[in-house]
Amino acid sequence: MSVKLNSRQVGDVSVVDVAGRITLGEGSSALRDLMRDMVGKGQKKILLNLGEVSYIDSSGIGELVSGFTTVTNSGGQLKLLNLNKRVKDLLQITKLYTVFDVHEDEAGAIRSFT
Amino acid sequence: MERFLDSTLESVDSAEELAVGAAQRAGFDEDDLMKIGMAVRESMVNAVVHGNRYSAHKRVRFSVAHNANRFTIRIADEGDGFDFTALPDPLAPENLMQTSGRGIFLIRSFMDEVEIRHIDPRGTEVTLVKYMVSK
Numbered sequence: 001m002s003v004k005l006n007s008r009q010v011g012d013v014s015v016v017d018v019a020g021r022i023t024l025g026e027g028s029s030a031l032r033d034l035m036r037d038m039v040g041k042g043q044k045k046i047l048l049n050l051g052e053v054s055y056i057d058s059s060g061i062g063e064l065v066s067g068f069t070t071v072t073n074s075g076g077q078l079k080l081l082n083l084n085k086r087v088k089d090l091l092q093i094t095k096l097y098t099v100f101d102v103h104e105d106e107a108g109a110i111r112s113f114t
Numbered sequence: 115m116e117r118f119l120d121s122t123l124e125s126v127d128s129a130e131e132l133a134v135g136a137a138q139r140a141g142f143d144e145d146d147l148m149k150i151g152m153a154v155r156e157s158m159v160n161a162v163v164h165g166n167r168y169s170a171h172k173r174v175r176f177s178v179a180h181n182a183n184r185f186t187i188r189i190a191d192e193g194d195g196f197d198f199t200a201l202p203d204p205l206a207p208e209n210l211m212q213t214s215g216r217g218i219f220l221i222r223s224f225m226d227e228v229e230i231r232h233i234d235p236r237g238t239e240v241t242l243v244k245y246m247v248s249k
């Protein structure tokens with residue numbers, strides 16, 4: 001299965017439920033397009049729920065970094081929710097775990113946006 | 115097992131599938147299967163995208179073999195090659211927020227041995243080794 005993206009609004013936070021594989025090609029470009037679209041529409045608070053992500057490669061990691069930079073540069077915040085062990089390990093190996101604001105509970109993540 | 119694969123992203127998936135299947139039959143656990151699969155994926159992406167540049171005239175030679183001690187995968191492209199001794203460190207603070215440049219670092223993190231060499235007349239061959247452990 002390639003990536004499946006579903007966005008929903010919780011208050012003023014845009015939550016994106018990501019499922020499947022974020023890998024070079026369709027998976028990473030779909031995520032990139034969605035984040036650029038959201039920033040283009042002025043959405044400043046974005047929470048990526050990665051709970052159903054089965055696989056992410058270096059290209060997918062690059063897209064998370066790119067999204068973080070795009071959102072931050074536009075004055076917004078991008079946070080991550082529900083990392084499984086695989087994704088968490090990858091972010092730790094690449095020293096990106098502390099760059100992102102990572103949450104395990106959606107309500108808490110929503111409240112953390114300022 | 116040896117295959118000559120087209121320079122496409124579909125070949126990346128095929129190679130990963132072949133390698134993980136062979137590793138599974140060789141007795142590796144889930145964690146190692148993930149690491150082997152990812153190292154193969156990253157190496158294949160390098161071969162297809164950066165080496166052969168998706169050329170329909172260039173193939174990727176992919177092989178898997180194992181003995182009692184070592185599970186070995188070789189991936190060779192027909193590209194112009196690159197200076198793999200001068201790769202930037204993706205963990206350096208100035209590179210941390212780069213959107214690319216983590217592939218070979220991840221490959222080295224996940225495998226026990228990694229060798230990258232130029233091959234004649236042209237191309238780059240990556241050899242990935244995971245040690246067999248008795249279960």
